Amino acid sequence: MTMDQDELLKVRDRYDAEMRRDAVPDAANARVERVGAVVRQTVPGLGWNGVLWSDLDADTADAEIAAQVAHFRAHADAGGDGEFEWKLYSHDRPADLGDRLRAAGFVPEPPETLLVGRTGDLAALSVEPPEGITLRVVTDEAGVDLMMEVHRRAFGRERPRIREQMLNLLRDEPDTIEAVLAMAGEVPVSAARMEMRPGCSFAGLWGGGTDPQWRGRGIYRLLVAHRARVAAARGIPYLQVDASDDSRPILERLGFGVLGVTTPYLRRR
Structure with missing residues (x-):
């Protein structure tokens, strides 16, 4: 059953507190810190x-904004990545924060809908694999490379950051990730992962992508x-997804509710 508006607002407040304001690093070598009025991750x-x-x-x-640009510029000068993201949510303030980010050189990516569902409800779904499809849990580099192959077909681009992140998690913190492939025989046709940070009420669903020839089969x-x-x-009581326009209607039919819209603002060196 989908959450009503009062419950969604309470869940949003919990999400902001746990996953944003009091966030824990998403990798063993990452550092999350609160500096003034900003919480950032550097890795x-x-x-x-x-x-x-x-x-x-x-x-x-x-x-x-200028202070964070300076921080990540210094990080890049010290050998870090030259790109960073300001993850903007529709309820963030001031209301013109997106305009201010663009004026500072950030480029918005396509917006996504922040959806949350109750884990218990979703775990009870009766979903049978389509004919000829089996699931394979990913535990090693070979499996990660199969996932990247699916992502290339599903999204039309390479994802070296995701590959590196997954390899690090599988090596350093295997209990925090569940990566899975849908296989048609020995051919990977869909892939997705879930990240579960210790002590958090939300497990994040990421990277769900299916080969275009296999879409529409469940x-x-x-x-x-x-x-x-x-x-x-x-x-873990809740599942969270930053959903594309393609995924959103599927997830809403499964019982996910909308918490808002999130837009990644990227700034490259």
Whole structure:
């Protein structure tokens, strides 16, 4: 059953507190810190660098944006990645924060809908694999490379950051990731992962992509249900997705509710 508006607002507040304001690093070598009115993550190599949360107003926003640009420029000068992201949510303030980010040289990526569902409800879904499809849990580099092959076909681009992140998690923190492939015989046709940070109420569903020739057969639903069962066994109450326009209607039919819209603002060196 989909959450009503009052419950969604309470869940959004919990999400902001746990996953943004009090965020934990998404990799063993990452550092999350609160600096003034901003929470940011800094990581060497190809990991995710960016701003997770902010508490700004019209008087403080521009100076804080400049401070984060300077921080990540220094990080790049020291050998870090030259790109970072300001993850903006539709309820963030000030209301013109997106305009201010663009004026500072950030480029918005396509917006996504932040969806949340109750893990218990989703784990109870009765979803049978389509004929000829089996699931394979990914535990090693060979499996990660099969996932990247699916992503190339599904999204039309390489994803070296995701590959590096997954390899690091499987090596350093295997209990925090569930990566799974849908296989047609020995051919990977769909792939997805779930990230579960210690002590968090939300498991994040990421990277769900299916080969265009295999879409419309229920494989995406199958991967959601599989990950929901894993999260339920861990006692995690909610699943969270940054959904594309293609995924959103499927997830809403499964019972996910809308918390808002999130837009990645990227700044490259």
